[in-house]
Amino acid sequence: MATIINTKLGVNRGKPRVWIEGDKLAREGIKIGSTYNVEINKDGCVLSVCDGGVFKVSRRKARTERSVDKPLIEVKDLRLEEIFAETPELRVCVTKNKITIKARAMYEKRSIRVSEIKRKIANGLPLKTVSVFHGGGVMDRALHDGLAKSSVLSKVGLCVERESAYIDSSIRNNAELFDADSIIMQSSLEDLDLHSSCGQYDALFAGINCTDHSVAGKAKKAAKLGGVAERGDSGTQIFYLLNLIAKVNAPMIVLECVTQFANSVSATLLRGVLGDLGYCVQEREFAGNDSGALENRKRWVMVALDQSLFELMRFDLDDVKASKMKPECVGDILDEVALDDPSWKSYEYLKEKELRDIAAGKGFRRQLVDNLSDKIPCITREYQKVRSTDPMVQHPKNKDLTRLLSVEEHARAKTAPIQIVAGNSKAIAHQILGQSVIFNTFFDIGSNIGFELNKAFCNDLAKVA
DSSP: OEEEEEEEOEEETTEEEEEEESHHHHHTTOOTTOEEEEEEETTEEEEEEOTTOSEEOEEEOOSSTTSOOEEEEEEEOTHHHHHTSSOOEEEEEEETTEEEEEEOHHHHHHHHHHHHHHHHHHTTOOEEEEEESOTTSHHHHHHHHHHHHTTOOEEEEEEEESOHHHHHHHHHHOGGGOOTTOEEEESOGGGOOHHHHOOOOSEEEEEOOOTTTSHHHHHHHHHHTTTOOSOSHHHHHHHHHHHHHHHHOOSEEEEEEEGGGGGSHHHHHHHHHHHHTTEEEEEEEEEGGGGTOSBOOEEEEEEEEEHHHHHHHOOOGGGOOOSSOOOSSGGGTOOOOOTTOTTOBOOHHHHHHHHHHHHTTOOOOOEEEOTTOSOBOOOOTTGGGOOTTSEEEEOSSOTTOEEOOOHHHHHHHTTOOGGGGTTOOHHHHHHHHHTSOOHHHHHHHHHHHHHHHHHHHOSOHHHHO
């Protein structure tokens, strides 16, 4: 038999102590008057019950006539304070004739995750990251490039993405993200084999599935599910994501989603569990125009740092500033397209749909831009399907004609390197870009994190300058 007690290191008259009492001891045969010895080492404390021991199990007097006296053990030793200085949360395991006192596993893992990142930064070794909902790797590439700008090396240790075409694209176009030790898993998050793929990682990056949280996604789900919008795949993904976060034990986490996610049940759960796991959580909304992009995509971003790492780094998400200015107008990123090019079309069915939506009192409208427009509305994942609310370029001479943005223009609107979607069909390229992030935003976040890491841990001051 065994009895596990999660407790804390206490203090009595200036000395650290561990207090154990009650039927939990009696259950394992440790009785009032039994003697025991105490052995203290760097990992914790072991109490061995034996005849002729140095210490004696005390008596906890009954409080009422009907109660019975309980066995009591009180361990006092100044060395306990040194051993458990960073991990005051203790795990006491009571078995027959033996009690083991150690730091709780969660807190041991916290200590390991910070010491490892210190070692790597100080020695110029690459950080090992986890990428969840990897897509075509736009967010990861931006963060890795930003870290590299601040002389922090990184490689993807574990990549999780269920779409084969997206993984193939990232392997092909983001070769610098991976090395021979990278584990790439084409899998849904819920099907991930955590036992075989998880180890100690330094950072976790994830673009949370936004289907259930976007305005359109919420409306669609609510219609299908009787007003409840957070029951679909992305509504349950937060459970599997938190499970993975706990397993990989990374001291740094960067998450992003649509701004509506911040007010969701999933976000509330996320904040609570990350707090329990010892993270300092920061959140901020970023708009594409403020990050140097013409596409004014707005995203919620969370950066969670291990509490002790945060105290050393003092990274502040609100301090992230744009490293590039937004182009003045859409014409600055458009290709030269002949006035009679076949890409210019009338799209009569879109005009008719807009009229029907207006007549029905719906808010859906076509979103047209031209050379002089100062921004581009959000470009979605299914852009190639030519839907009524996706932004389109208006013909400079004939207002009845419009066209889709090219893949190259789409990438420029997001400040993403065009090479990141090279070799894909138009549909796949637009999907990868349409569900990704403003590249500059995450480049700047990565750069700021890298700078603060170097400032905290790097021995080479020239890298921090």
